[in-house]
Amino acid sequence: HVRSRRQRQMCIRDRVGGERVLRIIVHATDRTLHERNKAIVARRYRWAYIEKRQGDDLAALLDPALAFNESRTRAALAVRGGNQSKGGFDSYVARRDRFVTAFPDMVHSLLSLDVSDDGSQVVTHWTWSGTHLGAYRAPDYDGRPLVMPATGARVQCSGVSIDNVKNGLITQHSAFYDEADLRAQIMRHLPLASPALRALGAPTNAWLLYTSDA
Secondary structure, three states: OOOOHHHHHHEEEEEEOOEEEEEEOOOOOOHHHHHHHHHHHHHHHHHHHHOOOOHHHHOOOEEEEEEEEHHHHHHHHOOOOOOOOEEOHHHHHHHHHHHHHHOOOOEEEEEEEEEOOOOOEEEEEEEEEEEOOOOEEEEOOOOOEEEEOOOOOEEEEEEEEEEEEEOOEEEEEEEEEOHHHHHHHHHOOOOOOOHHHHHHOOOOOOOOEEOOOO
């Protein structure tokens, strides 16, 4: 017995061995999976950047073998080496720590979360703002580890992240934003640089520090 109108529309009737057989083809999408994976990604943002939880808590969301495409976060700088996957849960947590140390009052907002048809990938549009109150550590344009001491600059950054989720854990994370623009916002508040240098966002040796472990 076929009850639903949709099922009646999907019925294919055939005859097998002289008997009429009713075949029902149903195409279904697991929206529960879509919502669950969106919630996992939203929780990662909340735990990592709003609640600033430690690695032990983040381990409940991130696969230990996380493929973390960290180099893509600096694509606008054209750092040598291209877009390579830098593996690891530890690398993700270290990158997060660099941001929350440099911008401890960071306010993070998720603008949208879109899920792929099969539910396995979540694309997030986000934005955050904060004050440069701590040292910001990142590779410089030539790849050298760079430290940008606190300037008190108010900055804003927007971007897109892609998370692949499998069996309740994020297995791959990539983030795309304009690192060069973020750095330029900091440089404009540099008191030791000339107005021309601040306008260009150019580094100055009197203020920028290079270390062996950014």
